[in-house]
Amino acid sequence: EMQLVEPGGGLLLPVGFLRLSCAALGFTFTSYALSLVRHVPGKGLEWRSTITFRCNIRYNSSVLGRFIISRDNDRSTLYLEMNGLEPEDTAVYYCAKKRGNYYSSAMDYWGKGTLVTVSS
Numbered sequence: 001e002m003q004l005v006e007p008g009g010g011l012l013l014p015v016g017f018l019r020l021s022c023a024a025l026g027f028t029f030t031s032y033a034l035s036l037v038r039h040v041p042g043k044g045l046e047w048r049s050t051i052t053f054r055c056n057i058r059y060n061s062s063v064l065g066r067f068i069i070s071r072d073n074d075r076s077t078l079y080l081e082m083n084g085l086e087p088e089d090t091a092v093y094y095c096a097k098k099r100g101n102y103y104s105s106a107m108d109y110w111g112k113g114t115l116v117t118v119s120s
Contacts, residue, residue: 002026004095004111011117016085022078022095022111029076033098033105036069036080038091039113048093049080053101085118092116 003025012018022034036048049059049069057069068081078095092113098105 002097002109004097004109006093006095006111006114009093009114009116011119012085014085014087014118014120016118018082018085018116020080020082020093020095020114020116022080024076024078024097027097029071030073031101033101033103034071034078035096035098035107036067036078036093037096037107037110038093040091045094046091050098050103051078052103056103058103082116085116087118087120090116090118 005023006020008020030053033050033052035050037045038048039045047060048063049067051057051069051071059067066084070079092115094110094113096107097109099108
């Protein structure tokens with residue numbers, strides 16, 4: 001069974017730091033690019049970042065310079081380091097598997113998500 005497991009959300013203070021992880025089970029991790037997306041209540045899904053197998057990376061401009069995506073192919077785990085958190089970063093964050101190993105591949109599986117709340 002395919003799974004993307006995302007522990008690690010929580011309540012953070014502004015300008016704080018959080019590292020999200022996403023453990024992949026049930027598929028060949030190295031065959032797919034992975035993305036981080038988020039959902040803000042009242043809005044649709046918003047893409048944050050994508051990383052390919054070879055660790056080629058793209059970021060949404062709103063997180064460029066603050067968030068760092070990485071992957072450990074030996075551990076089948078995706079990571080997102082979130083620095084300089086802002087209240088506007090409050091959302092449910094999901095890791096998503098893409099159908100292929102390209103930025104343009106569609107996302108075809110999502111984890112259950114983890115809530116990140118940034119508030120003073």
